[in-house]
Amino acid sequence: MSLIQLIDFSPLGDERGSLVALEGLKSVPFEIKRVYYIFATQQGVSRGFHAHKRLKQVAVCVTGRCRLVLDDGNQREAVWLDSPTKGILIEEMVWREMYDFSEDCVLLLLASEYYDEADYIRDYADYIETVKK
Ligand code: TYD
Numbered sequence: 019m020s021l022i023q024l025i026d027f028s029p030l031g032d033e034r035g036s037l038v039a040l041e042g043l044k045s046v047p048f049e050i051k052r053v054y055y056i057f058a059t060q061q062g063v064s065r066g067f068h069a070h071k072r073l074k075q076v077a078v079c080v081t082g083r084c085r086l087v088l089d090d091g092n093q094r095e096a097v098w099l100d101s102p103t104k105g106i107l108i109e110e111m112v113w114r115e116m117y118d119f120s121e122d123c124v125l126l127l128l129a130s131e132y133y134d135e136a137d138y139i140r141d142y143a144d145y146i147e148t149v150k151k
Contacts, residue, residue: 021088021095021112025076025105038102040076040128047107048074048130055080055126059119066114068140069149074130075108082123089113091149099125113145 027045029036042050056065077086083100090112097106108114116125131137139145 021090021093022097023107023109024097025107027078027103027105029103036102040105046076046105046128050128050130051132052129053126054129055124056116056119057124059084059123061121063119064115064117066116067142068138069111069113069145070131070137071139072110072131073134073137074110076105076128077108078102078105078126078128080124080126082120084119084123084125085117087115087117089115091146111149113142
């Protein structure tokens, strides 16, 4: 099974342009407790490099693009986030890395939990050890 779980958001378009609405427990398969966005990422910077024990996320690039790499300890897959109608579901205990941010990239993250540093696994060796248990 692919690690990349794509969610297509239907744009509500009319002659004025487009709009995407994201709703918890509907288009987004969890209750949304937190929203944050990553922007003005400096050239050459990569981010992420962690997994979450419980948190689920949906990532969507509302402007620009970046490359998302997911790893579940068995396989590693990459996908371009390059459309405001393309969401990627990142389940708990999946390692993520983000690369190649375009200058204009605004990466929106919807999260199932409040921020909690204790939910992070930031060391890849620890992650692999936990996932293999
Ligand atoms: P971090 O999770 O390391 O970013 P990345 O997406 O690259 O993994 O977060 C960077 C900093 O921001 C870190 O000090 C934690 C803090 N932070 C919050 O305080 N609240 C949040 O919701 C998030 C996502 C991060």
